[in-house]
């Protein structure tokens with residue numbers, strides 16, 4: 207199935223952090239909606255296999271292995287995406303750490319997480335925003351850890367709160383240029399560290415949400431697609447939670 211006639215037909219999306227279940231689901235959802243794709247992450251082999259899978263579904267895609275902690279590489283990536291007509295940028299790359307109270311968290315580990323999740327997103331946005339045309343959109347993947355604290359996750363929580371701050375501030379700075387900037391804040395979803403847990407642990411994590419389960423990567427990708435599409439044309443600076451209702455409990 208190609209996205210001919212889809213809501214993103216004629217659009218070009220850069221997906222930074224296109225590997226992993228969530229990155230792949232986002233790329234697939236945007237591609238099936240008609241977008242041409244520029245895919246980036248560090249692992250070239252995984253990017254290539256995604257690119258081939260998308261192409262075999264009739265979706266136009268190219269990949270550029272990139273480490274978002276290297277500024278020049280990010281600049282080159284965004285220049286390439288802009289040449290391809292980028293009008294959507296999704297920033298999904300992120301890194302977490304093992305849970306530990308801040309006093310027990312190695313500072314090198316905190317630097318690594320902040321470097322990818324906070325600084326990497328900031329650098330990507332620094333290059334993407336001026337390269338986007340009026341009508342362009344940025345969608346950042348934050349987290350419910352960007353809205354509230356999470357025990358043992360200080361550096362990750364700090365980085366994701368910063369991603370929310372970057373999203374809101376860029377929304378204000380770029381609204382007059384016709385560029386919308388939003389974030390999706392997933393709760394626990396089937397990807398990355400959550401997907402790597404044993405079934406029993408995943409069930410227990412899921413039981414904390416009112417819906418009684420963890421989310422799928424496709425459910426998060428559907429929110430990204432909405433924010434990337436003209437269907438959300440009056441929405442900017444928003445943080446859309448996709449968490450099975452967990453945040454509705456409040457404090």
Ligand SMILES: NC(=O)c1ccc[n+]([C@@H]2O[C@H](COP(=O)([O-])OP(=O)(O)OC[C@H]3O[C@@H](n4cnc5c(N)ncnc54)[C@H](OP(=O)(O)O)[C@@H]3O)[C@@H](O)[C@H]2O)c1
Pocket residue numbers: 222223224225226227228229246247248249250252272273274275298299300301322326347348349350391392393394395396397398399400401
């Ligand atoms: N899974 C969850 O429950 C959950 C919940 C809330 C928010 N999130 C957020 O969702 C996003 C995706 O996470 P995930 O759970 O799918 O984890 P993941 O499988 O580890 O995916 C992380 C993504 O970021 C890329 N990446 C990591 N470091 C990078 C770097 N230095 N440069 C470029 N790309 C880099 C990875 O590809 P390479 O390794 O190939 O570089 C991959 O595409 C993250 O921002 C995460 O914080 C996840």
